[in-house]
Amino acid sequence: MTSPLSRAVVRAVDPGLLALYRDLHAHPELSGREGGTASCLAEALAAAGCAVHRGIGGHGLAGVLENAGGPTLLVRADMDALPILEETGLPYASHATGIDPSGNEVPVMHACGHDLHMAALVGLARTMRSLRDRWRGRIVLVGQPSEERVSGAAAMVRDGLYDRVGRPDWAMAFHVAPEHPEGRVLFTEGVASAGAESVDVVVRGVGGHAAHPDQTCDPVLLAAQTVVALQGLVSRELDPQEFGVLTVASVHGGTKHNAIPDEVRLGINIRFFDDAVRDRLLSGIGRVAVGQARSAGVPPDLDPVVSLIDESALPLRNDPGLVCRVREAVLAVLGHDRVGGLGPSSGSEDFGAFAEVDPPVPLCYFRVGTGSGRLHSPTFAPDPGSVLTAAVTALGAAALDLLRPPD
Ligand SMILES: [Zn+2]
Ligand SMILES: [Zn+2]
Structure with missing residues (x-):
């Protein structure tokens, strides 16, 4: 692969980005308590050229990459971790603890891959900055709190996210998927999660x-x-x-x-x-x-x-036209072997709340395989290099297609 995108991704997913991933992994925080994580992500996005807005819907943040006039693409990463005692034995394993909603001290672990989502967001910012001459518009890179309580996305929208950074023309996010081959990108038309x-x-x-x-x-x-x-x-x-x-x-x-x-x-x-x-x-x-x-x-x-109980999630409905367009763009870069389809999941996710304005924002939520392990398991230990390369390539291909400059 020698396209300009592939070369930019290789430069973006460098030892520094992997070090950021390990740092995020070693210092997880529970839902609603993501202050340290938000600071770390905000710093990394600022270093990648973003203007960063903080404190949106709690610890939520948005880094904006402006590049002349054009449409706005929102890309989300969730930031929270889980009350699980890590048993991976990795050199950068978490020893962190946190206070749960009942006031108990509990171990904390990034067992849902949100550390990978955040590192990919920074990788995307770096990639798109280095490819400035190939796109026009704005990319809004969102760090969302409290996904595991399916409340952070709605809190950010309610707290005026779109007043601060503009209403997006599209919103994208991905989630890692251990049950699929490492680096494979999977798209769902229509309902993606329950x-x-x-x-x-x-x-x-x-x-x-x-x-x-x-x-x-x-x-x-x-x-x-x-x-x-x-x-x-x-x-x-x-x-x-x-x-x-x-x-x-x-x-x-x-x-x-x-x-x-x-x-x-x-x-x-x-x-x-x-x-x-x-x-x-x-x-x-x-x-x-x-x-x-x-x-x-x-x-x-x-x-x-x-x-x-105040813990409800809407079904996440992908926009079929947007999914089709993004899948074609990703296929052109990754090829048929690494792109597939997937039915709806019985799991839930609050990314759908970013669509909840009038008119609704079209969504594309896809998955990236990690090839082993289980989500929410104490032994979940994906290989970050290949997953980040695939995720940043997919996000970058989509962003370059959606924000293509007029001829
Ligand atoms: Zn989870
Ligand atoms: Zn998750």
């Missing part, structure tokens, strides 16, 4: 002595029946052609073997591609929870309490 909602259900009853269940209304048995009955919502009520997931991921109740408690708490998560499925599952959860309580003879004043 919407998600989390629901708390407090199953209530009347507690008492374990020896006299007849004098109680046992919420443990009722919670167990509710968990089983909820499984019918997806398997019996959804159109088999529709996508939906309902997982009861936590059950908490009781303190002792011989005391029946007054209540049991269920933590439920749903996934969907379509808002109608979301509405159907949410109303079904309420109906099943109340129906099971009635069937168990719980008095109506002790109906279960069902509440939606």
Whole structure:
């Protein structure tokens, strides 16, 4: 590969960029606490020629590369890490700890590849600066906080990101994908990742002595029946052609073997591609929870309490025309062996919030394979060199095509 882009990427993904990656990896921070990471990324973007705006929606930042007049392309990297104890044994492994939302000190690790996303963002800035004569317009390089809580993107847009840096004509982002070959770039037309909602259900009853269940209304048995009955919502009520997931991921109740408690708490998560499925599952959860309580003879004043948690994600919808254009541009540089297609994911991601203005911003969210490991695993240890080269090449090819100067 000897195109000007390929040569610029080789220069951009240099030992300095790999050192930045290792530095980011060694110093991860939890969602909402990305202050050190944001400073590091802001410095690197400024060194690559960007005018950097900070403190947008929390620790969010945006580096702007201006190059005469023309359209605006936004490229996002997420910055937060996870409360996981790293077990990679890498020389630059994290020994960091952080304070979680409950106030506990926990180990912290970049186990979702957001360190790679940030290093690629800096690699893109360097690449595009060195190719200034080949594009016109503005590139807005966004460092987004709190992706793992699916809240940072909306917070940045709400806090006036587009008033400060201009409304983008397109927005792009990528996520690493361990299950795909290293350096392979994968595109999805339409829905790329699922919407998600989390629901708390407090199953209530009347507690008492374990020896006299007849004098109680046992919420443990009722919670167990509710968990089983909820499984019918997806398997019996959804159109088999529709996508939906309902997982009861936590059950908490009781303190002792011989005391029946007054209540049991269920933590439920749903996934969907379509808002109608979301509405159907949410109303079904309420109906099943109340129906099971009635069937168990719980008095109506002790109906279960069902509440939606403030942790929802919209389905991420790629713009088919933009995906097609970007894929063609990437294909021309990387070739058919390294570009593929991918169906929608049942995972969630809040990048879709960058589209939420009127009219919506067309999105292109793609994936780059790392060839081994699992996301959110303590042993996730991708080889940064080849992944960064592929990611920066793909982002650069897309940017050069979208921001091509008029002939
Ligand atoms: Zn993640
Ligand atoms: Zn992630």
